[in-house]
Amino acid sequence: MANSGGTKPKSSRKNSWKQNPQAVQENILRVAQEVFAKNGLSGARVDEIAAMTETSKRMVYYYFGDKEGLYRRTLEEAYRKVRQKEVDLDLDHLDPRAALERLIRFTFRHHSENPDFIRLVMIENIHHGTYLAQSATIRDMNRGAVDQLERILKRGRDEGVFRQDADPLTIHWQISAMSFFNVSNRATFSLIFGDRLNSATGQRQLEDWAVETVLRPVVVDPRPSDQG
Amino acid sequence: MANSGGTKPKSSRKNSWKQNPQAVQENILRVAQEVFAKNGLSGARVDEIAAMTETSKRMVYYYFGDKEGLYRRTLEEAYRKVRQKEVDLDLDHLDPRAALERLIRFTFRHHSENPDFIRLVMIENIHHGTYLAQSATIRDMNRGAVDQLERILKRGRDEGVFRQDADPLTIHWQISAMSFFNVSNRATFSLIFGDRLNSATGQRQLEDWAVETVLRPVVVDPRPSDQG
DNA sequence: GACCAAATTAACCATCTCGTACAATTTGAT
DNA sequence: ATCAAATTGTACGAGATGGTTAATTTGGTC
Numbered sequence: 001m002a003n004s005g006g007t008k009p010k011s012s013r014k015n016s017w018k019q020n021p022q023a024v025q026e027n028i029l030r031v032a033q034e035v036f037a038k039n040g041l042s043g044a045r046v047d048e049i050a051a052m053t054e055t056s057k058r059m060v061y062y063y064f065g066d067k068e069g070l071y072r073r074t075l076e077e078a079y080r081k082v083r084q085k086e087v088d089l090d091l092d093h094l095d096p097r098a099a100l101e102r103l104i105r106f107t108f109r110h111h112s113e114n115p116d117f118i119r120l121v122m123i124e125n126i127h128h129g130t131y132l133a134q135s136a137t138i139r140d141m142n143r144g145a146v147d148q149l150e151r152i153l154k155r156g157r158d159e160g161v162f163r164q165d166a167d168p169l170t171i172h173w174q175i176s177a178m179s180f181f182n183v184s185n186r187a188t189f190s191l192i193f194g195d196r197l198n199s200a201t202g203q204r205q206l207e208d209w210a211v212e213t214v215l216r217p218v219v220v221d222p223r224p225s226d227q228g
Numbered sequence: 229m230a231n232s233g234g235t236k237p238k239s240s241r242k243n244s245w246k247q248n249p250q251a252v253q254e255n256i257l258r259v260a261q262e263v264f265a266k267n268g269l270s271g272a273r274v275d276e277i278a279a280m281t282e283t284s285k286r287m288v289y290y291y292f293g294d295k296e297g298l299y300r301r302t303l304e305e306a307y308r309k310v311r312q313k314e315v316d317l318d319l320d321h322l323d324p325r326a327a328l329e330r331l332i333r334f335t336f337r338h339h340s341e342n343p344d345f346i347r348l349v350m351i352e353n354i355h356h357g358t359y360l361a362q363s364a365t366i367r368d369m370n371r372g373a374v375d376q377l378e379r380i381l382k383r384g385r386d387e388g389v390f391r392q393d394a395d396p397l398t399i400h401w402q403i404s405a406m407s408f409f410n411v412s413n414r415a416t417f418s419l420i421f422g423d424r425l426n427s428a429t430g431q432r433q434l435e436d437w438a439v440e441t442v443l444r445p446v447v448v449d450p451r452p453s454d455q456g
Numbered sequence: 457g458a459c460c461a462a463a464t465t466a467a468c469c470a471t472c473t474c475g476t477a478c479a480a481t482t483t484g485a486t
Numbered sequence: 487a488t489c490a491a492a493t494t495g496t497a498c499g500a501g502a503t504g505g506t507t508a509a510t511t512t513g514g515t516c
Contacts, residue, residue: 042271129415181405187357192370
C-alpha cells in the first residue's frame with residue numbers, strides 16, 4: 001500500500017497533499033546530490049534544487065536548516081551508500097589473492113559507475129574537508145574499509161603468498177588513488193590526451209593495470225594473472 | 229633599472245606611479261591563483277581578489293574582461309609554469325631506468341609542493357574541463373609530457389631493460405594518479421585515516437611506493453631498488 | 457468534530473556580487 | 487605639445503541568491 005520504494009511523494013497537485021516527511025526528505029536529498037555533484041557547494045543554487053524537487057524551497061530549509069546543512073546531509077548519505085556496498089562484498093571467504101583482486105576491481109568499477117560520489121568527495125576536498133570533519137559517523141564508517149583490507153593481507157601473510165611488509169593503509173591509498181583519479185580527472189585528462197583510456201577497452205585495460213600494479217609488489221610470486 | 233623580477237608594481241602611493249602593464253597583470257594573476265585555488269571559481273569573489281591586489285578592481289576588468297576570463301588566464305599560467313619545469317628536467321641524457329625513476333619522484337614532489345596547482349585542476353574538473361577546452365595552448369603544452377615519457381620507454385625497450393608492451397599513456401596515467409591523489413584528497417583521507425601518510429616519513433614512503441609500483445611492471449628484471 | 461502540532465504552501469525580503477558608468481589624472485612615446 | 491594607453495577612485499544598479507514571514511492543510515487524538 002504505502003510507497004515502499006522511493007517514488008514520488010506527491011502527485012504535484014497544489015491542494016490536497018499527503019503528509020510524507022521521509023519521502024520528502026529523500027526526494028530533496030536525491031536532487032541535492034545531483035545538483036551539488038554537478039555544480040559544487042558554492043556553485044549549486046538552492047532555488048534550482050528546490051525547483052527540481054517535488055516540494056518547495058521552504059521544505060528544504062524546514063528539514064535541513066540551511067544550504068550547508070543540506071550539503072552535509074547529502075555528503076553523509078553518499079558515503080553511507082558506498083560503505084554499505086563495500087560491506088556487502090564479503091571478501092573474507094575468498095582466498096587472499098582472489099579477495100584482493102576482487103576488492104581492487106570492485107573499487108575501480110564502483111568509482112567509475114558513481115561519478116557523482118567522486119565529485120562530492122572532490123568538492124569536499126576543495127572545501128578542505130570542513131563538512132566531513134563535522135560528521136563523526138562518516139569517519140567511523142570508512143575506517144572499516146582498511147580493516148577489511150588488513151584482514152585480507154594478514155591472511156595472505158599467514159599463508160605465505162603476500163609479502164611481510166605490505167602496509168594496509170598504503171595499499172588502500174594506492175587502490176583509491178587510481179580508482180579515484182580515473183574518474184575525478186576524466187575531463188582534463190581526456191581533453192589533453194584524448195579519450196582512448198576512457199573508452200570501454202581503455203577502462204578495462206586500466207582496471208587490469210590497477211590490479212597488476214597493486215598485486216605485483218604485494219604477492220611473493222610475481223605472477224599476477226596470465227603474464228608470460 | 230626596471231624591475232626585472234616580479235616585484236610590486238607600485239609603491240602604493242596614490243599619485244606618482246609608473247606604467248607597468250605586465251607587472252600589474254602578473255600581480256593580479258598571482259592573487260587570482262591564490263583566491264581561485266582556495267575558493268573555486270564560483271566561490272571566489274572578484275572584490276576579494278581586487279582588494280588583495282596592489283591595483284583596483286577596475287584594472288581586473290580592464291585586462292581580463294570578466295571573472296571567467298581571469299580564471300581562464302589563471303589556469304593557463306598555472307599549467308605553463310608546471311610544464312616549463314618538466315621540460316627543464318632534461319631526462320634524455322639519463323639511462324632509462326634512472327630517467328623513469330627521476331620523472332616519478334619529480335612529479336610526486338612537484339605536485340606535493342604545489343597544492344594550489346592541484347586545486348586549480350580539481351576545480352577545472354569540477355567544471356567539466358570547460359575552460360581548459362577553450363585553451364588550445366594548454367592542451368598542446370601537456371601532450372609533450374607523454375612524448376617525453378615515450379622516449380624514455382622506447383630507449384628502455386631498445387636496451388632490453390623495459391617490457392615491450394609498456395604503454396606510455398597508461399604509465400603517465402598511473403604516475404599522475406598517485407601524485408595527484410596524494411594532494412587532492414589529503415583533507416578527506418587524513419580525516420578518515422589519520423595523517424600518518426601525510427607526515428614527512430609517510431610522504432617519503434609513498435614516494436618510494438609510487439616508484440616501486442610503477443617500475444615493477446615495467447622493468448624486465450623486477451628489482452627496483454634494494455629489495456631482498 | 458474540535459483541537460493542535462507537524463507538514464506544507466506561496467509570497468516576500470535583505471544582501472551579496474558581478475560588472476559598469478562616471479570622472480578624472482598620469483605616463484610615455486612621437 | 488599632443489594623444490593614446492594606463493591607472494585611480496568611487497559609486498551604483500540589476501539581478502541573483504540565501505533565507506524568512508505568514509498563512510494553510512493534514513492527520514492523529516480526545
